Amino acid sequence: MSAQPASAPAGSLDLSLHALVLRAGRLRDGTLAMAWAELRKLHHDHLDIFTRSVQPLLWLFIFGTALQRNHTLSGGVHDYRAYLAPGVMAQAALFVAIFFGLGVIWERDVGQLQRLLATPIPRLGIVLGKAAGAAIRALAQGVVLLAVIAIARISIHWNPLDLLGALLLLVLGTGAFACLSMILASLVRTRERFMGIGQLVVMPLFFASSALYPIAIMPGWLQVVAHANPLSYEVHGIRELLLGVSAGGALWLDFMVVVCFLAVAAVAAAKTYPRAIL
Amino acid sequence: MSALARVEERALAERAVGVEDLVVRFGDVQAVRGISFAVCPGEVFGLLGPNGAGKTTTIRVLTTLLRPTAGRAEVACHDVVREGLAVRQAIGYVPQAISIDGALTAHENLEFYGRVTGVARRERRERIDQAVEAMALDTFLDRLGRTLSGGMLRRLEIATALLSLPEVLFLDEPTLGLDPTARRVVWDRLELLREEAGTTILVTTHQMEEAERQCDRLAIMNLGSIVAIGSPAELRQQFAAPSLEDVFTAATGGTLEEGGSFRDVRATRKRSRRLA
Numbered sequence: 001m002s003a004q005p006a007s008a009p010a011g012s013l014d015l016s017l018h019a020l021v022l023r024a025g026r027l028r029d030g031t032l033a034m035a036w037a038e039l040r041k042l043h044h045d046h047l048d049i050f051t052r053s054v055q056p057l058l059w060l061f062i063f064g065t066a067l068q069r070n071h072t073l074s075g076g077v078h079d080y081r082a083y084l085a086p087g088v089m090a091q092a093a094l095f096v097a098i099f100f101g102l103g104v105i106w107e108r109d110v111g112q113l114q115r116l117l118a119t120p121i122p123r124l125g126i127v128l129g130k131a132a133g134a135a136i137r138a139l140a141q142g143v144v145l146l147a148v149i150a151i152a153r154i155s156i157h158w159n160p161l162d163l164l165g166a167l168l169l170l171v172l173g174t175g176a177f178a179c180l181s182m183i184l185a186s187l188v189r190t191r192e193r194f195m196g197i198g199q200l201v202v203m204p205l206f207f208a209s210s211a212l213y214p215i216a217i218m219p220g221w222l223q224v225v226a227h228a229n230p231l232s233y234e235v236h237g238i239r240e241l242l243l244g245v246s247a248g249g250a251l252w253l254d255f256m257v258v259v260c261f262l263a264v265a266a267v268a269a270a271k272t273y274p275r276a277i278l
Numbered sequence: 279m280s281a282l283a284r285v286e287e288r289a290l291a292e293r294a295v296g297v298e299d300l301v302v303r304f305g306d307v308q309a310v311r312g313i314s315f316a317v318c319p320g321e322v323f324g325l326l327g328p329n330g331a332g333k334t335t336t337i338r339v340l341t342t343l344l345r346p347t348a349g350r351a352e353v354a355c356h357d358v359v360r361e362g363l364a365v366r367q368a369i370g371y372v373p374q375a376i377s378i379d380g381a382l383t384a385h386e387n388l389e390f391y392g393r394v395t396g397v398a399r400r401e402r403r404e405r406i407d408q409a410v411e412a413m414a415l416d417t418f419l420d421r422l423g424r425t426l427s428g429g430m431l432r433r434l435e436i437a438t439a440l441l442s443l444p445e446v447l448f449l450d451e452p453t454l455g456l457d458p459t460a461r462r463v464v465w466d467r468l469e470l471l472r473e474e475a476g477t478t479i480l481v482t483t484h485q486m487e488e489a490e491r492q493c494d495r496l497a498i499m500n501l502g503s504i505v506a507i508g509s510p511a512e513l514r515q516q517f518a519a520p521s522l523e524d525v526f527t528a529a530t531g532g533t534l535e536e537g538g539s540f541r542d543v544r545a546t547r548k549r550s551r552r553l554a
Contacts, residue, residue, distance in 0.1 A: 026396065033393035041381040044422065111375025118341040118371040120363055121394045 023122065030121030034129020038136055049137065053144045056092035060084060060145075061152075063212075075214040077245060081154050086166070086238035087211030089145050090231060093138035093170055097177035098202050100134045101185030105194055108185075117273075124270040127182055131266065134178035135171040142170050156242045166241040172258045173234035177205075179265035186272040210235050214247055233257040294319045294446050294478035295340060299349035302335050302502075309335040311502035312349065317480055317495075319445075322472060324489045325482040327499035328530060333482040334374060336499070337450050340480070341371045354445040367396065370439030374450040374482075377435055380424030384415060384434050387423055391438035402441075409437040412474075413467050429460025433467060440471065447471075449481040453488060461485070465492055486523040496522075500530040 042048070064081035067073055074083040107113045116126055146163070149156060157163075184201065188194045206212075208222060209231040215223050226232050237254030240246045295317035302310040310332040317323040325333045338344040340353055342362040351358045354368035378387050388409060392402045410416055413433040418426060426434065432452055439447060449468075453461040465488065471477055483489050489496055490510045498506040498513075506513055506529040510522055519525045 029396065030394055033390060036393070037379065037382060037386070037390045040386050041379075044381060044383075109375070110380075111373045111377040112379060114338075114343060114373045114375070115371060115377035116394065117343055118366055118369065118373075119391075119394045120366045120396050 026120060027122050027125045027128070030125025031128040031132060033121070034126060035132035035136065038129070038133025041133075042136060042140065049140045049144060052092065052096065052137070053141055053148075055095070056088040056141070056145055057148060059088040059091070060148075064088075072217060073213045075216070075245065075247065077243060079155060081152075082156055082243060083239070083245075084212065085145070085149055085154060085156060086242055087209075087235050089142050089166075089170060090173060090209075090235045090238060091206055091211050092141050092145070093174040094177055094202060094205060094231060096137050096141065097134045097174045098181045098184075098198050098205075100130065100178045101181035101198065102191055102194055104130070104182055104185040105188070105191050109191075122270075123273050124266060127179060127266050127269040127273060128175075130182060131175035131178040131262075134181075135174045138174035139167060139171055142167055157244055162241040166238045169234055169237045169241070169255060169258060172255075172262055173230065176230065176258060176262035176265050179262065179269040182269040183265065183272050186269070205229060205231050210239075210247065216247065230257055230261040293317065293352065294321070294354060295323070295480060296352040297336070297340070297349070298351070300336065300339060300346050300351055301348040302332070302339060302344060303347040309502055310339070310346075313497075313499070313502070313504045314349075315497050315504060315507060317446075317478060319478050320472065320476045321494045322468075322479045322481065322492055324493035324496040325480065325499060326484075326486075326489055326496055326526060327482075330501075331499040331530075332502040333499055334450055337371075337448050337480070337482060340365075341369060341448055342366055367442070368445045370436075370442065370444035370447040370477075372432075372435045372439050372447075372449050372452060374454060376431055378423040378426075378431055378438070380422065383420050383422055384426065384430075385419040387434060388415075388419075388438055388441065392441045395442035397441050405441045405443070409440045412440060412471060413437040414463075427460070428456050429463055432456060432460070432464050436464070436467065440477075443475070444477065446478045446480065449479060451482055451484065453483065453485060461488065468492070486521070486526055490522045498526060498529045505529045 060081055064084040067080045070080055071077075074080040077083040104113065107116075117123070150158075180201075181198070184197055185194060188197060204225075208225045209229045210226065211231065215226045215232065218226060233249070233254040236247060236249055237251055237258070240251050240254070293316045295315075297316070298314050299312045300310055300314070301308065301312050313332070313336065315323075325336065327333050335344065339346050339351055339358060342358050342365050345359060353365045356364040356368065358365050378384075379390065382390060385406070388406045389402070392406060397405050410419065413436055415430075415434060415437055418430055423431070423434070436447075436449070436452065452468075453464055456464065468479060469492070472479060481493065493510065495507065495509050496513060497504045506516065506525065508516060513522065513525045513529075514520070517525045517528045519528055
């Protein structure tokens with residue numbers, strides 16, 4: 001009789017470990033399935049990447065060229081366009097990510113979301129898969145932008161490891177902002193309202209970051225906001241990897257902030273997702 | 279013991295679906311008011327009722343999308359609240375709205391739902407082939423979802439729901455917005471599925487003729503309650519009515535429907551237009 005209480009916890013431990021492994025497997029399969037679907041959609045509509053790349057190129061070649069010789073804005077970098085490149089890369093990805101929530105509202109309206117929520121895939125898997133979809137688009141857009149930068153002979157580091165690191169940070173940041181977008185999408189009922197809220201979120205995030213200018217030239221209160229803005233860390237990390245310049249923060253801190261932001265946003269989005277069907 | 283009582287007893291004993299005193303409340307609105315019913319394995323069970331009667335809400339509880347306020351519900355012998363994952367693994371669900379991804383081809387939609395419903399990679403191709411055959415999809419597998427006709431979309435949706443070999447298939451208005459030929463094709467395929475795989479089907483519909491022809495038993499809902507339950511013949515007898523439409527009118531009080539929000543009506547019309 002005494003064996004029963006002793007064996008029960010071991011059994012339940014095995015069982016919970018088994019359940020954990022199964023859950024992790026479902027999470028992986030679900031995330032991969034969602035990401036696969038996004039890749040297929042991109043394959044069917046690959047022109048989307050090029051049309052979306054127009055906006056960052058305008059920033060780079062009109063705004064950047066106009067201020068090319070401005071050394072205050074470029075934080076000491078010789079060519080402002082080089083300073084601006086990581087910023088517009090992150091900005092373009094931010095736009096992709098934030099307006100990804102529109103897709104969630106659309107999927108809710110047409111019934112795909114209800115259908116997905118009634119499958120065994122964990123909600124976190126749906127969220128991560130969607131975030132991966134946004135990240136894939138941002139990655140493709142980032143590669144196009146790098147190609148244009150190379151053609152325009154804008155001076156950046158072409159070290160493959162640095163490039164990979166920069167793209168990784170871009171992918172993580174885009175995934176995190178896509179999760180934030182899904183949280184917003186679960187809180188609003190219509191696409192029209194989401195558009196308004198999306199603009200309200202994107203613009204402050206963009207302008208109160210180091211995307212266009214160094215944080216050091218901002219007034220004190222705005223510096224506080226910029227330091228609390230995850231986009232600043234994403235841009236800072238990409239800039240350090242692509243240009244070798246740092247505004248003071250460490251690269252590991254940039255990665256850590258972006259990864260933590262992704263983790264928190266993904267968990268929060270998985271929690272708010274069920275509300276999306278009501 | 280009457281035939282109806284015997285069926286109910288069998289349904290309660292074996293029950294592919296069992297609902298007891300189910301209540302769903304949204305704030306002050308009670309969408310489902312303590313309903314109870316059971317569905318036998320292999321049965322086609324219809325939920326009928328005007329807009330706002332609580333049919334879709336009931337299905338959402340049974341598919342684990344909504345938590346009931348009170349009462350309990352079981353699907354494939356699993357509690358929908360405590361064993362949600364087991365329920366989701368045992369069911370196929372085709373919601374009222376179009377759940378196919380228009381940006382993917384028909385084959386990619388099948389592949390996608392095969393993946394998210396946990397069909398093992400080694401079995402996926404065979405299951406997809408079976409579903410394609412069962413729903414006669416082979417002529418439009420490479421077409422994008424957004425280019426398919428209403429009948430094709432519904433058949434594809436049902437095919438995606440069959441990949442995991444569900445014990446219970448939930449179909450929320452599967453023939454809404456379809457022309458009579460497309461409706462017939464969908465039901466012919468479901469009939470075959472039921473005969474060959476013995477799948478239990480719980481369906482909501484507004485089409486009385488369809489319900490009479492296809493469902494073994496029906497529950498008519500009105501204002502969140504079940505007002506009549508039984509086989510079509512039993513219901514006609516019980517209400518001394520010549521047709522199921524007359525049964526429906528008598529059971530729901532013959533009042534004009536007041537349920538369904540502006541959003542529901544707009545969504546339904548949009549879907550009908552899309553499927554037409």
